[in-house]
Amino acid sequence: MENIKSDIKQIHEEIAPRYGLIPPEGTSCKWAHFLFRYTVIEKFQNIFKKINVSPGAHILEIGCGNGQVAIAFNNYHIIYSGLDFSYKMLLHAQKRLTFLNIPAYHLILGDAEKLPFTSGCFDFVFFYGVMEHLDDPLVVIDEMIRVCKKNGYICLGVPLKNSIAFWTFLFFGISPKKWNNPPLLDLSFREKLKYYRFFSLKKVKKTIAEQFKNQIKLVFEEPICYFYGVGIFELLLKFLFKKLPEEFFYKIDKIFKKCKVAPAGVFLVYQKVEV
Secondary structure, three states, X not given: OHXXXXXXXXXXXXXXXXXXXXXXXXXXXHHHHHHHHHHHHHHHHHHHHHHOOOOOOEEEEEOOOOOOOHHHHHHHOOEEEEEEOOHHHHHHHHHHHHHOOOXXXXXXXXXXXXXXXXXXXXXXXXXXXXXXXXXXXXXXXXXXXXXXXXXXXXXXXXXXXXXXXXXXXXXXXXXXXXXXXXXXXXXXXXXXXXXXXXXXXXXXXXXXXXXXXXXXXXXXXXXXXXXOOHHHHHHHHHHHOOOOOHHHHHHHHHHHHHOOOOOOXXXXXXXXXXX
């Protein structure tokens, strides 16, 4: 698995300048910014509202990449730290945050399996777009629990099997070739699964409950309606009816959940319990 980990790192080093859908400067992809703004970023902002993140809270993002998620937290007056194993990704993250005038961000080169932080120093620890690359996610989750404060929160972005995003990825690559142009686009179905893993939500929840019993408890789930299928449906409604309240879109998410439609994945939000 070390060879696959090395390959993933090399791929991310290569695509760092153009990874994601929000460039560090320029206005050439306002539509892409709209997509990301009203899907993933709003989901994180919804999570922050639910757990009532306070000013001065210490936040750690594992696998921060080039900073495309970090911009969601600019108005919360928190102390953000972003960790990634790609030096080039961190360089572009710094470039993006500087361009957007986002201050006091700490970017750290490191390994998610051996977090370079003391125990109990973060109020909120999360990853998104990371779990699919991990050989053993439980090792990383264990580290997340270690560095999280008691009564703090841990958020896991889980890519789901048989989701709209899952099948889109397998047939068309990670994302539009125009943006990323990764080597994975030319791989076979089976070869792609070596680099990107997808999970059964039921199995993930059961495994975490068994492995980390009496350490964390599941507080709530937040569906990820990303750039495919259901997400596009939500985006169209937002575009046509700009005054619709956010509660309306929560109801849409719940309807699709009841119908067992998996848009892309889910954020599982846990709280670290007192022992």
